[in-house]
Amino acid sequence: GQSLEQPSEVTAVEGAIVQINCTYQTSGFYGLSWYQQHDGGAPTFLSYNALDGLEETGRFSSFLSRSDSYGYLLLQELQMKDSASYFCAVGVLTGRRALTFGSGTRLQVQP
Amino acid sequence: EAGVVQSPRYKIIEKKQPVAFWCNPISGHNTLYWYRQNLGQGPELLIRYENEEAVDDSQLPKDRFSAERLKGVDSTLKIQPAELGDSAVYLCASSFRGKDRNTIYFGEGSWLTVV
Numbered sequence: 042g043q044s045l046e047q048p049s050e051v052t053a054v055e056g057a058i059v060q061i062n063c064t065y066q067t068s069g070f071y072g073l074s075w076y077q078q079h080d081g082g083a084p085t086f087l088s089y090n091a092l093d094g095l096e097e098t099g100r101f102s103s104f105l106s107r108s109d110s111y112g113y114l115l116l117q118e119l120q121m122k123d124s125a126s127y128f129c130a131v132g133v134l135t136g137r138r139a140l141t142f143g144s145g146t147r148l149q150v151q152p
Numbered sequence: 153e154a155g156v157v158q159s160p161r162y163k164i165i166e167k168k169q170p171v172a173f174w175c176n177p178i179s180g181h182n183t184l185y186w187y188r189q190n191l192g193q194g195p196e197l198l199i200r201y202e203n204e205e206a207v208d209d210s211q212l213p214k215d216r217f218s219a220e221r222l223k224g225v226d227s228t229l230k231i232q233p234a235e236l237g238d239s240a241v242y243l244c245a246s247s248f249r250g251k252d253r254n255t256i257y258f259g260e261g262s263w264l265t266v267v
Contacts, residue, residue: 072254083156083243083258084195091254128194132254139185139208140256142194 043067043131045143052149053119061114061146063129073105073112074130074140084128124150156259158244164265170232173262177246184221185256186229187243195243201227234266
């Protein structure tokens with residue numbers, strides 16, 4: 042099976058930078074995804090890493106190290122609207138070919 | 153383009169009663185998922201369809217849960233009878249087996265409360 046670990050809560054102030062880490066254990070790993078979910082809303086796709094390195098999309102960046110089974114989501118220039126839960130999710134090549142999600146990190150952005 | 157549509161949005165039922173959730177995926181998406189999300193947790197896969205075929209239902213509690221995807225488009229998830237522990241958000245999602253295959257698009261979910 043797969044397992045993922047990420048911090049349960051993170052607090053930061055507007056304009057700051059925050060990093061949300063994710064470590065995973067799985068076989069047949071092919072990629073790490075990040076999703077954002079506001080309270081009462083649908084999870085929405087943020088980014089995907091299949092190869093080692095950094096992927097940048099606007100204020101959000103995601104990093105993957107396959108050798109360390111580790112990734113992170115970096116949020117820059119934090120805004121109040123970034124307050125949400127953030128989930129990392131792994132995809133595998135064998136067996137269950139659907140994303141397995143972590144328990145999520147609740148980000149609270151303060152003024 | 154319309155996103156993944158689910159109904160009902162909210163449902164409150166008494167335990168032992170049946171309930172059904174409906175999902176219309178994004179047009180052209182051949183892969184459909186049902187996930188369950190408990191409060192404060194990440195989504196957990198219940199079943200995945202490729203077109204009309206259920207290719208992964210290993211986590212579906214088959215004694216009380218059933219699902220179908222007729223004609224490879226809309227899908228229905230049923231619980232009968234419901235138990236208190238089934239209270240959760242049931243998320244339907246879809247994806248396309250093409251260039252964008254690593255992106256799953258979720259609906260807003262059906263919130264179930266069993267009392």
